[in-house]
Amino acid sequence: xxxxxxxxxxxxxxxxxxxxxxxxxxxxxxxxxxxxxxxxxxxxxxxxxxxxxxxxxxxxxxxxxxxxxxxxxxxxxxxxxxxxxxxxxxxxxxxxxxxxxxxxxxxxxxxxxxxxxxxxxxxxxxxxxxxxxxxxxxxxxxxxxxxxxxxxxxxxxxxxxxxxxxxxxxxxxxxxxxxxxxxxxxxxxxxxxxxxxxxxxxxxxxx
Amino acid sequence: xxxxxxxxxxxxxxxxxxxxxxxxxxxxxxxxxxxxxxxxxxxxxxxxxxxxxxxxxxxxxxxxxxxxxxxxxxxxxxxxxxxxxxxxxxxxxxxxxxxxxxxxxxxxxxxxxxxxxxxxxxxxxxxxxxxxxxxxxxxxxxxxxxxxxxxxxxxxxxxxxxxxxxxxxxxxxxxxxxxxxxxxxxxxxxxxxxxxxxxxxxxxxxx
DNA sequence: TTCGAGTCTGAAACTTGTTCTAGATTAGCG
DNA sequence: CGCTAATCTAGAACAAGTTTCAGACTCGAA
Numbered sequence: 001x002x003x004x005x006x007x008x009x010x011x012x013x014x015x016x017x018x019x020x021x022x023x024x025x026x027x028x029x030x031x032x033x034x035x036x037x038x039x040x041x042x043x044x045x046x047x048x049x050x051x052x053x054x055x056x057x058x059x060x061x062x063x064x065x066x067x068x069x070x071x072x073x074x075x076x077x078x079x080x081x082x083x084x085x086x087x088x089x090x091x092x093x094x095x096x097x098x099x100x101x102x103x104x105x106x107x108x109x110x111x112x113x114x115x116x117x118x119x120x121x122x123x124x125x126x127x128x129x130x131x132x133x134x135x136x137x138x139x140x141x142x143x144x145x146x147x148x149x150x151x152x153x154x155x156x157x158x159x160x161x162x163x164x165x166x167x168x169x170x171x172x173x174x175x176x177x178x179x180x181x182x183x184x185x186x187x188x189x190x191x192x193x194x195x196x197x198x199x200x201x202x203x204x205x206x207x
Numbered sequence: 208x209x210x211x212x213x214x215x216x217x218x219x220x221x222x223x224x225x226x227x228x229x230x231x232x233x234x235x236x237x238x239x240x241x242x243x244x245x246x247x248x249x250x251x252x253x254x255x256x257x258x259x260x261x262x263x264x265x266x267x268x269x270x271x272x273x274x275x276x277x278x279x280x281x282x283x284x285x286x287x288x289x290x291x292x293x294x295x296x297x298x299x300x301x302x303x304x305x306x307x308x309x310x311x312x313x314x315x316x317x318x319x320x321x322x323x324x325x326x327x328x329x330x331x332x333x334x335x336x337x338x339x340x341x342x343x344x345x346x347x348x349x350x351x352x353x354x355x356x357x358x359x360x361x362x363x364x365x366x367x368x369x370x371x372x373x374x375x376x377x378x379x380x381x382x383x384x385x386x387x388x389x390x391x392x393x394x395x396x397x398x399x400x401x402x403x404x405x406x407x408x409x410x411x412x413x414x
Numbered sequence: 415t416t417c418g419a420g421t422c423t424g425a426a427a428c429t430t431g432t433t434c435t436a437g438a439t440t441a442g443c444g
Numbered sequence: 445c446g447c448t449a450a451t452c453t454a455g456a457a458c459a460a461g462t463t464t465c466a467g468a469c470t471c472g473a474a
Binding site: 121124125126127128130131134135138158161162164165167168169171172173175176179180181186189190193194196197200 | 328331332333334335337338341342345365368369371372374375376378379380382383386387388393396397400401403404407
């Protein structure tokens with residue numbers, strides 16, 4: 001019987017300090033290469049070299065290029081969530097608040113379009129083997145949107161549906177922008193359009 | 208000066224009969240392999256062999272695997288459009304008609320999930336070099352949705368925005384379904400949810 | 415029919431993601 | 445300290461998308 005090599009689970013705190021450091025270096029190298037040239041520029045050999053790690057080790061930490069880039073996205077989204085938490089949107093209406101929040105995130109993407117390319121392409125290309133990780137990203141996104149809505153109580157089923165659709169639109173709009181088939185202005189319109197669903201699903205408010 | 212090899216443009220009718228036949232054989236082999244095992248099963252060498260064409264020739268007709276699969280999607284979508292044209296949705300309300308139409312398309316995808324996988328993954332992974340082809344697919348999809356709405360006159364700007372968002376949702380919902388992160392029921396809900404935007408953007412109708 | 419440009423074939427080569435292996439290193443433990 | 449299992453390294457090897465090239469073939473025009 002062979003000993004199944006147990007891959008280090010990033011979320012579990014079972015990592016040595018050195019291992020945690022390696023993981024950071026890898027993610028940093030990944031983001032850096034992505035910033036330069038997008039998805040294609042993130043080459044596994046180069047990530048390994050730039051982070052001072054053997055190729056085999058890189059694959060032990062992240063079992064594929066897609067896993068690596070999705071993890072990179074988790075990282076970035078986490079930072080964004082904190083930033084947004086510190087400065088919540090200023091608008092009054094929930095729909096506007098969500099739209100404003102997403103546009104802020106979009107502006108962040110515009111600052112590093114290559115990085116955005118790498119992360120979004122990985123996210124939509126991911127197959128079932130990456131589902132758990134992609135799901136984490138999805139939950140993070142949901143959390144950001146729900147935060148922006150600033151609900152009093154827990155969201156209704158209708159509201160959760162609306163949030164799902166908003167997420168769909170967000171991802172797909174990013175894809176069309178990154179592939180040069182939609183302008184920044186068009187993405188803005190799409191976001192604002194889908195956010196109207198929030199009004200539609202607001203619980204009856206007596207006027 | 209070298210003669211730039213002019214790739215055959217599929218839409219232009221400048222193809223020999225034999226060339227047209229080759230193109231068909233290639234697309235057929237592509238769809239067939241895709242049906243078996245999805246994106247990964249469509250291997251260029253095998254497509255070439257199965258369609259009785261040299262690898263170099265395959266690349267002359269379709270400059271990349273992504274191009275090939277997007278063309279395959281154009282093909283399939285075209286057939287779907289015809290099918291739908293013959294039997295338009297039976298529901299009364301525009302929103303319902305669109306939802307019904309998309310659910311029909313979705314059911315077609317469920318019949319060949321591997322093919323759907325190959326086509327959708329290619330579509331969302333496509334980079335700028337495939338923009339024209341992806342755009343064709345997008346226009347086809349738009350046409351299908353607008354047909355389903357069954358408008359009297361030309362759509363308003365608001366309605367076009369709604370259609371865009373519906374398309375976004377459609378694509379992204381497919382991606383989540385294919386990657387096993389959303390159930391069929393969930394996709395149905397998402398489609399129905401986004402279709403509510405159609406009511407919202409209907410021109411004022413005096414009651 | 416014959417010519418020339420453009421096309422197709424077959425096969426090798428190249429690129430990059432991924433896997434594998436043998437040996438060096440490290441971490442935790444008695 | 446000294447041992448053992450797990451981890452890490454270097455590098456070769458493999459897989460599939462893509463490119464390249466020399467030679468054979470096809471098509472349209474003269």
